[in-house]
Amino acid sequence: MRIPLSYSFRNLWTRRLTTMLTTSGMALVVFVFASILMLAEGLQKTLVETGSYDNVVVIRKSSVSEVQSGVDRLQASIIETQPEVALGANSQLLLAKELVVLISLPKRGSDKPSNVVIRGISESSLMMRPQVKLVEGRMPRQGSSEIIAGNSIAKRFKGGGVGEVLRFGMRDWTVVGIFDAGNTGFSSEIWGDADQLMQAFRRPVYSSVLLKLRNSSEFQGFKERIESDPRLTLEAKRETRYYKDQSEIMAKFLRIMGISLTIIFSLGAIIGAMITMYAAVAHRTGEIGTLRAIGFQRTSILSAFLIESLLLGFSGGCIGLFFASFLQLFTISTMNFQTFSELAFNFSLTFEIIYKALLFSLIMGFVGGALPAVRASRMNIVESLRAS
Amino acid sequence: MGSKAPIVEIRNLYKSYHRGNQILPVLNDITLDIDEGEFLALMGPSGSGKTTLLNLIAGIDKADSGTIKVSGVEITSLSETELALWRATNVGFIFQFYNLIPVLTAFENVELPLLLTSLSRKERREHAEMALRVVNLYDRMEHYPGQLSGGQQQRVAIARAVVPDPTILVADEPTGDLDRVSAMEILDLMERLVHGFGKTIIMVTHDPRAAKMAHIIKHLDKGVLNVYPQNHL
Known part of the structure; x- marks a missing residue:
């Protein structure tokens, strides 16, 4: 039978200061681990939520994002005539030929320039993106130099507020409204009339064509036809897939960086736990001898000390996660490597991250406690009793 | 009692320790019988091998050669795992410094x-409470060792030793760390265990008062056993 759990727990409590210091080291590592995973998750969640499953984005083949893509007017017209395109309430095609351009705008406060996406939209653009809602002002008039800004832009960039004026494409553009696109990438964009923006930026081609399928299951057939048509050098992706692809490199980079960092940090925490556990074994040599003499097997001693170090790791994990959870209150903005544009997103804590962080903390506890526990279990009874 | 087989039978026991290349003989051809219900004191100068002999009888050390049978079980041929299982039900330990676990209550x-053991939680509680009653510490059962005096701690240790109803009780200098009054209390308690409960006690001691309580005193000197009658002291 096992030595009672209370033995391991109370020993940790008796050495409160050492326990607290070791736990803090582990908590710090778990905090870093969890926060970077939360960052990657937040980024991915923001971009994935940006898309809608029924929408299809058509871009130039091999272009990773709309920024690098070009769809000429003829190609756009061919797509427009495809039978899979859904019709709106007033028999209007749910298809938008959009332009995406990057401009540099100064941030509020720091004046530091950062890239912002300008999206030229058409009438159907809003209908296909029900998550986008105008929260202030009005929609821009067609054919005018009016724009609306996402709430992230309004907050963080100079000239992004209603009534303010932004200068780009050799024109002044008045912000007439603010839209809220929730926790999506659109909140970090500026929208205006596509034709006006094409003229201003001297762009003869659209960047992408966005359309809604009348029946979602028709996607595969539509995709195959578009991609095999010799007149079109285009590819079609579901909007959700398109945004997921955009987040992948950045999220992977964050995860690899985070995991590499935490592995290095965790070595320190593991050594800390090991020192604590070796000290515990040395301090309790007599107790180990007594327990063995009474009849507890080597495996019972091994598990008692392992449980103790796992408890150290677990409490470090819980504390680290507790503090990391507060990061959800913060919004972070960074450059998305794939679109070269500024993107605002929140740290996102998921059950998967909680599970991974706790597992990681338990692994640290296990690795830190394994050698001391083996040492404790291999002690000679007579020598241990003599040491007491 | 005389017709019954001894509870402990030791035959031609040898034990030595190795220090580097040096071999230090500790026990030399020990042969000894201990009857059930006997209170035996092992005396002798420091380094004479008393504690080593006690450890061998208790199954926490291995002899070089010779045999030890306790209640018919030849413990010298048991594996380490089997010995641990055997100790759990057959040996009760009383140490000089009590060796209580400080983070656990009495x-x-x-x-x-x-x-x-295979006892249920309820049965374990009943047995432990009864043992604490025997040592007169039932009212202190929720106290931690640090909250008890030396004598009380040793009484808890005795309760721990007797609670599984072991075949033998081994005591290594049980009064060595106690004042005179506490030492007498412990010795009275041990005597009560022998006379009242029929326990077999093998005790290592330097204390002549403790030895006086024993039925038989065996004297070890340089690993050789000499037997003295009780009135030798």
Whole structure:
């Protein structure tokens, strides 16, 4: 039978200061681990939520994002005539030929320039993106130099507020409204009339064509036809897939960086736990001898000390996660490597991250406690009793 | 008692320690019988091998050669795992410095050996409480060792030793760390265990008062056993 759990727990409590210091080291590592995973998750969640499953984005083949893509007017017209395109309430095609351009705008406060996406939209653009809602002002008039800004832009960039004026494409553009696109990438964009923006930026081609399928299951057939048509050098992706692809490199980079960092940090925490556990074994040599003499097997001693170090790791994990959870209150903005544009997103804590962080903390506890526990279990009874 | 087989039978026991290349003989051809219900004191100068002999009888050390049978079981041929299982039900330990687990209460310390038995939680509680009653510490069962005096701690240790109803009790200098009054209390208690409960006690001691309580005193000198009658002291 096992030595009672209370033995391991109370020993940790008796050495409160050492326990607290070791736990803090582990908590710090778990905090870093969890926060970077939360960052990657937040980024991915923001971009994935940006898309809608029924929408299809058509871009130039091999272009990773709309920024690098070009769809000429003829190609756009061919797509427009495809039978899979859904019709709106007033028999209007749910298809938008959009332009995406990057401009540099100064941030509020720091004046530091950062890239912002300008999206030229058409009438159907809003209908296909029900998550986008105008929260202030009005929609821009067609054919005018009016724009609306996402709430992230309004907050963080100079000239992004209603009534303010932004200068780009050799024109002044008045912000007439603010839209809220929730926790999506659109909140970090500026929208205006596509034709006006094409003229201003001297762009003869659209960047992408966005359309809604009348029946979602028709996607595969539509995709195959578009991609095999010799007149079109285009590819079609579901909007959700398109945004997921955009987040992948950045999220992977964050995860690899985070995991590499935490592995290095965790070595320190593991050594800390090991020192604590070796000290515990040395301090309790007599107790180990007594327990063995009474009849507890080597495996019972091994598990008692392992449980103790796992408890150290677990409490470090819980504390680290507790503090990391507060990061959800913060919004972070960074450059998305794939679109070269500024993107605002929140740290996102998921059950998967909680599970991974706790597992990681338990692994640290296990690795830190394994050698001391083996040492404790291999002690000679007579020598241990003599040491007491 | 005379017709019954001895509870402990030791035959031609040798034990030596190795220090580097040096071999230090500790026990030299020990042969000894201990009857059930006997209170035996092992005396002798420091380094004479008393504690080593006690450890061998208790199954926490291995002899070089010779045999030890306890209640018919030849413990010298048991594996380490088997020995641990055997100790759990057959040996009760009383140490000089009590060796209680400081983070467990008196009750939990006494319950500890019972965790190695098949008793239910309720039965374990009953047994541990009864053992604490025997040593007159029932009202202190929720106290931690640090909250008890030396004598009380040794009484808890005795309760822990007797609670699994072991075949033998081994005591290594049980009064060595106690004042005179506490030492007498412990010796009275041990005598009560022998006379009242029929326990077999093998005790290592330097204390002549403790030895006086024993039925038989065996004297070890340089690993050789000499037997003295009780009135030798």
